Amino acid sequence: MRDTGLDGTDLRILDVLQREGRISNADLAERVHLSPSACHRRVARLEADGVILDYAAMLSPRAVGRPATVFVEITLSGQSDEVLDAFEREVATIPDVLECHLMAGTADYLLKVVARDTEDFARIHRRHLARLPGVAQMHSSFALRTVFKTSALPLG
Structure with missing residues (x-):
């Protein structure tokens, strides 16, 4: 691991918190072999x-009516700062877009979009995605099933 300034205790704290964000400080302290006050100080420093x-709370997309996940590859008409800035400013305002990544490769951006169903995605596409500035091409792929999903970063 690169020198991040994090010691083994910090990494143990982070590992537990990534997987159990609602754990009490007392339980966390016990799990990482610290006193509650020392654990609290470390978490505050982190x-x-x-x-x-x-x-954050991780919600069930199905339970909140957004079971469809769509990955959208976007190629822009140019790479100037003005084009990139305008696109990024506008895409950040679309509530159905969970993630936007500037890419190296065949597309300029990759979006993760959630929708109720295909008709809802068509609405999102018409009202929002098709109106984004600087877009030359767009390719959408529907996820059929989520095989694996985590928000925990590897710490080892």
């Missing part, structure tokens, strides 16, 4: 240093 960005 938050202050920007290692821990935030805490």
Whole structure:
């Protein structure tokens, strides 16, 4: 592992928190073999240093009516800062877009979009995606099934 300034205890704390974000400080301290006060100080430092960005609840897409996941590859008409900035500004306003990645390869951007169904994706496409500035080409692929999903980063 690169020198990140994180020691083994920090990594154990991060590993547990990634998988069990609602764990109490007392339980976390016990799991990583620290006193509760020392554990709390470490977690606060990891938050202050920007290692821990935030805490969130992971929702079931099906339970909230967004079971369809669509990956959209977008190629822009140009690569100028103005074109990239305009695209990124606008795509960030679309609530159905969960992720947007600037890519190296065949597409300029890869979006992860959630929808109720194919008709809902058609609405998202018409009202939002097709109106994004600088778009030359767009290719959409529907995920048939999520085989594996995690938000936990490898720490080893």
